[in-house]
Amino acid sequence: MTTTLTPPQQPAPEKTPGVKSSRSRRPRSARAGGQFHAGPLTYVILALFTLGSLFPLFWTAVAASRDNTRLAQSPPPFWFGANLFDKAEVAWKDGNLGEAFINTTFVAGTSALTICFLSTMAGFAFAKLRFKGSNALLLVVIGTMMVPPQLSVIPLYMMVAKLDWSDQLQAVLLPSLVNAFGVFFMRQYLIQALPDELIEAGRVDGASTWRILWHIVFPIARPAMAVLAMLKFVETWNDFLWPFLVLTQHGSPTVQVALAGLGRGYTPDQALIMAGALLGTLPLLLVFVIFGKQIVGGIMQGAVKG
Amino acid sequence: MPSRHSIAAPPVKGGAAPAGSRPVGSAPEDERQRAKLSRRWQRDLRWSPYAFVAPFFLLFIAFGLFPLLYTGWASLHSVELTAPTDMEWAGLKNFTRIFDDEFFWNAARNTLFIGIVSTVPQLAMAMGIAHLLNYKLRGSTFWRVSMLAPYATSVAAATLVFVLLFGRDYGMINWALDFLGINPVDWQAGWASKIAVSTIVIWRWTGYNALIYLAAMQAIPHDLYESAALDGASRWRQFFHVTLPSLRPTILFTVVVSTIGATQIFGEALLFDASKGASGGSEHDFQTLGLYLYEQGWVNQHLGRASAIAWTMFAILIVIGLVNSVISRRLRTSS
Amino acid sequence: MRAIRTARHRAVVLATVAALGAGLLAGCADDGKDEDAASSGNSDGKTTITVGLFGTFGFKEAGLYDEYMKQNPDIQIKETVTERNENYYPALLSHLTQNSGLQDIQGVEVGNIAEITSTQADKLVDLSKYGKKADFLESKWAQGTTKDGKTVALGTDVGPMAICYRKDIFEQAGLPTDREELAKLWEGDWAKFIDVGRDFKKNAPKGVTFMDSPGGLLNAVLSSETEKFYNAEGEVIYKTNPAVKDAFDLTADAASEGLIGKQVQFQPAWDTTIAKGKFAAMSCPPWMLGYIESKSEASSAGKWDVAKAPKAGNWGGSFLAVPKAGKNAEEAAKLAAWLTAPEQQATLFAKRGSFPSAPATYEGEQVRAAKNKMTGDAPIGEIFGDAAKTSPVQVIGPKDQIIQQGLTDNGVILVTKGKSAAQAWSNAIKTIDNNLEK
Known part of the structure; x- marks a missing residue:
């Protein structure tokens, strides 16, 4: 199956609608940056946007390091107080965050990987295979994307209760696998990223559809799969309503469930709540910082163009 | 460079099997072998698409369809969360009442406003x-x-951070406004509150969309710019006449994705003033x-009414989706 | 070429993520061991009772679990706490309707207790055999009892209300500061209380209002009525009950005259008005003293005092219920009864400030001699104890919380934002009616 291992070589038949183009590949330099060098003004504007983007995160940490009284005074605090590590420690212990991180990593990771796999399979079928009823089925997929999630929670809970899955991670994991967006996303991506010639070449070599999926579709879909995995991971990590209904703090909590008990009392401790919010976000932020280049690269490669 | 094979328009429609196009051998044994292969081939072509979509639909039937049908059924009943199985037939009452439910339409207007205010500047800034x-x-x-x-x-x-930043009496934003000599704003009431809620959405999503646009921009062939530059177009003109049109599908x-997201905005509004419960x-x-x-x-535990609202939202979204697809088809054929 | 390179990058990413996950696992191995030890303890014949609470109970912090486990060596207690009742209660309700995911003991807030007794009683153990009716305030016991006489929830704390006021600010405004004298001034009628507020305003320090928030005043007035939103037959009467409209108008008038701060209770900005002394008086149950203390600077210790409210009322408090579906319902019921018994309630008051619903404790030393840092010498135990005993046995209904929320947050607060009382009332009842309609 040599054909399947080479990346698609055929130049795309048409580049941008309405524009004739002889070159299908841009020089490499274009990818590393645009055509022009940035002037000082660009840096200034970008710095402003970055400030807007990072300031709330920074201020979460500032708030976590203060106390209630200081948080409700004018002018607000701009720099760290003394409480950050104390609050973080309390949040960590009270919230049982160690276990929660493991559970959430497991649920979000499994969910993301499974969805990637299933969505690519289904997306491929919808994008490139012909079968009876495909249009109707695709409509169902798109339709499920539009169901408001707040309500399904009640009937879904009735089901989970019948199955006696309370406090078990599969109660969060299994329903999260229904992901119409993933199927739609992969379909859109594969329609344009997967040339029909490649599939035909595979067929000519006598490959079954399954082999084509495995050896042609998956390699090509990889960037989009990476994006989908990240989207799903972040979404599952941050989900609250449903996990809160089926899990408790000492029955395999996820991070957001664990955080729900923080700062409790007639006097909610704002700083502690902020510290919890910060700790809950930190792992994702760390991953973003460490693998920023790859994640950004993934999003950009996987970005669907239409 | 898989991703760079842009816009669909495949030259050959469908992945039809070129089964007959192989060189033909003549021995009868070969013939039988080929017939067998061809049968398997046919089976594969016919059924594997279903096998590929099956896992999604099985999961959907298990965990998606029941809730959908249940809420559909519940929407035709008067039923409370305190006893979800205790249903009393109400016909279409839950739906017809929506027409003169001023709170529903107020919420619809808010959703539209917040949807627009959070989507348009967000995408413009992202661009x-x-x-x-x-x-470079x-x-x-x-x-x-x-x-x-x-x-x-x-x-x-x-939302927790933004609630503090948008605080009326001691929030940083009002402090800054005061510093500039502007009167403080009550960010939890009136138009200001809608803008504040939109800000949270904008903050979370602008960067993500910017990267998507960036990816699409980098896929625009270089020579388009070169020829535009030869024609003496300024950078701004290049942006408007080369970049934007090429990005149309991405936009x-x-x-579409932001619209669906905006219609379902929930957490930001719930937590933005948690002291008012869910009344926003x-x-x-x-x-x-x-x-x-x-x-x-x-909160009010009217499962029947809530189900009807959910289905109405669902219907509105489908209408929006249809309009969207009509528009995009128009745009595609016109370009 | 590039494809291969990115593939390698991705492999590196995956490997590192995996390593990170493993690190997390390793880092938390200690926690894991504790858990194992606990569960193996279970197999040695220990019974684990799980307790699901929200917010404020403080059993664990007061050492009550430890004490019980010492007395009953084969019992283990595990607690799950949710900060906000708004999150906790809908989940509890779903769990009850499905008989699943329940803890052995569940806390219930007084605002939800009527709904629980009227709709979920068949899912709960009758606790009348475990708790003693005579131990509790009559109203508290009644609230946890169904119409057909099953007691499905035992009372923990109550919130008898008094007026907390700043002596220094009253003095600046030329008002008397003695708690007896003040109590006489407004005894028996909230309107008299507002009249004191009008006097206050004449000489008030700049930027200081008489009361803290419209919600606080409305709540206090309504709590002192026997019937507010429901009548004894269980019908919704909030719109026609003159007491409700009077309370609303009184609050709206006070707000439009500027006697009340433009705040919503329990918001950070409201906290600051406590810290900075931006108001002179508030209606306060015992737990509010703890709140005031936590929001105040040390310098304001002793500046507060407590006087009897015009009419006694109750604000807040909770219950414990035992679902039948629990694995250890019998043991759980015993624990619930123990936790709500007078001795434990007294301990809880001493350590956590939760005011007992067991009147026997009011004569005990722990309550009688109680003092609070903020209120100096004020005999708070005595004042709150009297208020608890004289509070009306109020008719409560399943949707009390929704109605009160509507009147407050969709109602009187609007007066502080420039709306008229009539506009505020109509906005409130529209919201409430829509929320009540099935």
Whole structure:
């Protein structure tokens, strides 16, 4: 199956609608940056946007390091107080965050990987295979994307209760696998990223559809799969309503469930709540910082163009 | 470079099997062998698409269809959360009442307003940032990652911070306004509250969309710019006459996704003034449809009414989706 | 070429993520061991009772679990706490309707207790055999009892209300500061209380209001009525009950005259008005003293005092219920009864400030001699104890919380934002009616 291992070589038949183009590949330099060098003004504007983007995160940490009284005074605090590590420690212990991180990593990771796999399979079928009823089925997929999630929670809970899955991670994991967006996303991506010639070449070599999926579709879909995995991971990590209904703090909590008990009392401790919010976000932020280049690269490669 | 094979328009429609096009042998044994292969081939072609979509649909039937049907059934009943199985037939009453439910329409207007105010500037800013990021930059990864950082924050964490920043009496934003000599604003009432809620959405999603636009911009062939430059077009003209038109499909995609997202805005509005429960401000200033549904179902425990609201939202979304697809088809054929 | 390179990058990413996950696992191995030890303890014949609470109970912090486990060596207690009742209660309700995911003991807030007794009683153990009716305030016991006489929830704390006021600010405004004298001034009628507020305003320090928030005043007035939103037959009467409209108008008038701060209770900005002394008086149950203390600077210790409210009322308090579906319902019921018994309630008051619903404790030393840092010498135990005994046995209904929330957050607060009382009332009842309609 040599054909399947080479990346698609055929130049795309048409580049941008309405524009004739002889070159299908841009020089490499274009990818590393645009055509022009940035002037000082660009840096200034970008710095402003970055400030807007990072300031709330920074201020979460500032708030976590203060106390209630200081948080409700004018002018607000701009720099760290003394409480950050104390609050973080309390949040960590009270919230049982160690276990929660493991559970959430497991649920979000499994969910993301499974969805990637299933969505690519289904997306491929919808994008490139012909079968009876495909249009109707695709409509169902798109339709499920539009169901408001707040309500399904009640009937879904009735089901989970019948199955006696309370406090078990599969109660969060299994329903999260229904992901119409993933199927739609992969379909859109594969329609344009997967040339029909490649599939035909595979067929000519006598490959079954399954082999084509495995050896042609998956390699090509990889960037989009990476994006989908990240989207799903972040979404599952941050989900609250449903996990809160089926899990408790000492029955395999996820991070957001664990955080729900923080700062409790007639006097909610704002700083502690902020510290919890910060700790809950930190792992994702760390991953973003460490693998920023790859994640950004993934999003950009996987970005669907239409 | 898989991703760079842009816009569909495949030369050959469908992945039909070129079974007959192989060189033909003549021995009868070969013939039989081929017949067998061909049968398997046919089976594969016929059934594997179904096998590929089956896992999704099985999961959907298990965990998606039942809730959908149940809420559909519940929407035709008067039923309370305190006893979800105790249903009393109500016909279409839950639906017809929506027509004169001023809170529903208020929520619909809020959703529309917040949807527009959060989507349009967000995408416009994302476009601007993408344009800037498309220059040759020092530390480009740093800029890109910082833009994406808000996306890692959960809705709850983001809203908690913004509630403090938008505080009426001691929030940083009003402090800054005061510093500039502007009167402080009550960010939890009236138009200001809708803008504040939109800000949270904008903050979380702008960077993500900027990266999508950036990707699409980098896929625009270089020579388009070269020829535009030869024609003496300024950078701005190049942006408007080369970049934007080439990004049209991407823009459409982000608009569709953002529209669906905007229609379902919920967490930001719920937590933005948690002291008012799920009413979204004293005068339902920023109660979105998602929040209204939540209020009726979870706070007031009217499962039947909430189900009807959910299905109405669902119907509205489908209409929006249809309009969207019509428009995008028009745009595609016209270009 | 590039494809291969990115593939390698991605492999590196995956490997590192995996390593990170493993690191997390390793880092938390200690916690894991504790858990194992606990569960193996279970197999040695220990019974684990799980307790699901929200917010404020403080059993664990007061050492009550430890004490019980010492007395009953084969019992283990595990607690799950949710900060906000708004999150906790809908989940509890779903769990009850499905008989699943329940803890052995569940806390219930007084605002939800009527709904629980009227709709979920068949899912709960009758606790009348475990708790003693005579131990509790009559109203508290009644609230946890169904119409057909099953007691499905035992009372923990109550919130008898008094008026907390700043002596220094009253003095600046030329008002008397003695608690007896003040109590006489407004005894028996909230309107008299507002009249004191009008006097206050004449000489008030700049930027200081008489009361803290419209919600606080409305709540206090309504709590002192026997019937507010429901009548004894269980019908919704909030719109026609003159007491409700009077309370609303009184609050709206006070707000429009500027006697009340433009705040919503329990918001950070409201906290600051406590810290900075931006108001002179508030209606306060015992737990509010703890709140005041936590929001105040040390310098304001002793500046507060407590006087009897015009009419006694109750604000807040909770219950414990035992679902039948629990694995250890019998043991759980015993624990619930123990936790709500007078001795434990007294301990809880001493350590956590939760005011007992067991009147026997009011004569005990722990309550009688109680003092609070903020209120100096004020005999708070005595004042709150009297208020608890004289509070009306109020008719409560399943949707009390929704109605009160509507009147407050969709109602009187609007007066502080420039709306008229009539506009505020109509906005409130529209919201409430829509929320009540099935």
